[in-house]
Amino acid sequence: MKYIYAIFTFILMVNTSFSQDRYITKQGTISFFSHSPVEDIKALNNQVLSIMDVESGDIAVSVLMKSFMFEKSLMQEHFNENYVESDKFPKATFIGKILNIKDLGNTGIVLIEGDLTIHGISNKIEVEADIEAEGNIVSITGVFNVLVADYDIKIPSVVRNNIAKTIEISFSLNHKEYN
Amino acid sequence: MSRKKTVIVSVLAIIMLGIFLAVKEYNKPHINVADTKPDIITNSQGLLEDFQVNENSANKKYLDQIVQVSGRISKLEASENNDIIITLLNDKSPLGTVICHLSPDENKKLINLKEGQDIIAKGICTGYLMDVILVRCVLVKI
Structure with missing residues (x-):
């Protein structure tokens, strides 16, 4: 966790003379959705921290697992206590790079590549996202899927049919210029 | 028979x-935050320092607890869903503070809030990113 904080501090501190390249949001949104024949489960997190550098394309996203709000409190309890073990692994992070940021105009589709860490397990992922720059705001939105099994999240057999094996994750990060 | x-x-x-x-x-x-007694009563500076000094032990102490925090509003914003977000003042350093995400039931109180005002809020602590995050907050004193 110290290591991850160091990366954030690094991205914030480095190149102080080029501060206009860095954009930040502390109110990004990430939601996930699990569809199964038994029930649909949705959770929403409005406290996502994301820092990006529009020059280099570096992006770092960090979320608190306990900030995911579920419709039913029992689902939220199971999610935190049994599945992602939030007390042991309080954060999920993504550290990556927007690959084709230089070729873009004010809007476009970008490919983001990096390491997604959930439940203490890191995997390389590639995500396609929409990017839009307007004034001092750079918005990145997209949807991608993760396999529950890739992150060593164990679902007890009793509720195996209630929870999808593939979870759809949506994100909307409206970065503002950092100053 | x-x-x-x-x-x-x-x-x-x-x-x-x-x-x-x-x-x-x-x-x-x-859990209904408004009707529940706080588990921990503190101020914004104390809460933040606990996390900055040792995040692991602060996680053990504060996560999932109803924390009542006093502080001064440094920034007042509305989220994309129009819920109120209060950033409390950290007068010692610009890096890191306490951010209170208010419950939608508190939206009508926006008219009574202004930057620079001293308030007491109560909410559930979900952890520390660059700032300590409290969610589903209600205002105890404005």
Whole structure:
């Protein structure tokens, strides 16, 4: 966790003379959705921290697992206590790079590549996202899927049919210029 | 015959009770922050420093707890869903502070809030990113 904080501090501190390249949001949104024949489960997190550098394309996203709000409190309890073990692994992070940021105009589709860490397990992922720059705001939105099994999240057999094996994750990060 | 009936009735009663309790547990409501006494009472500077000094021990102390925090509003914003977000002042350093995400029930209080005002808020602590995050906050004193 110290290591991850160091990366954030690094991205914030480095190149102080080029501060206009860095954009930040502390109110990004990430939601996930699990569809199964038994029930649909949705959770929403409005406290996502994301820092990006529009020059280099570096992006770092960090979320608190306990900030995911579920419709039913029992689902939220199971999610935190049994599945992602939030007390042991309080954060999920993504550290990556927007690959084709230089070729873009004010809007476009970008490919983001990096390491997604959930439940203490890191995997390389590639995500396609929409990017839009307007004034001092750079918005990145997209949807991608993760396999529950890739992150060593164990679902007890009793509720195996209630929870999808593939979870759809949506994100909307409206970065503002950092100053 | 009547003994058999009693057994059947009791078994049915137990099954019904089981289903009732399961449904109740499945639908149990989220904790009502407004009506619950705070687990910890502190101020914004103390809360932040606890996390900055040792995040692991602060996580153990504060996560999932109802924390009542006093502080001065440094920034007042609305989220994309129009809920109020209060950033509390950190007068010692520009890096890191306490951010209170208010529950939608508190939206009508926006008119009574202004930057620079001293407030007391109560909410659930979900952890520390660059700032300590409290969610589903209600205003205790404005």
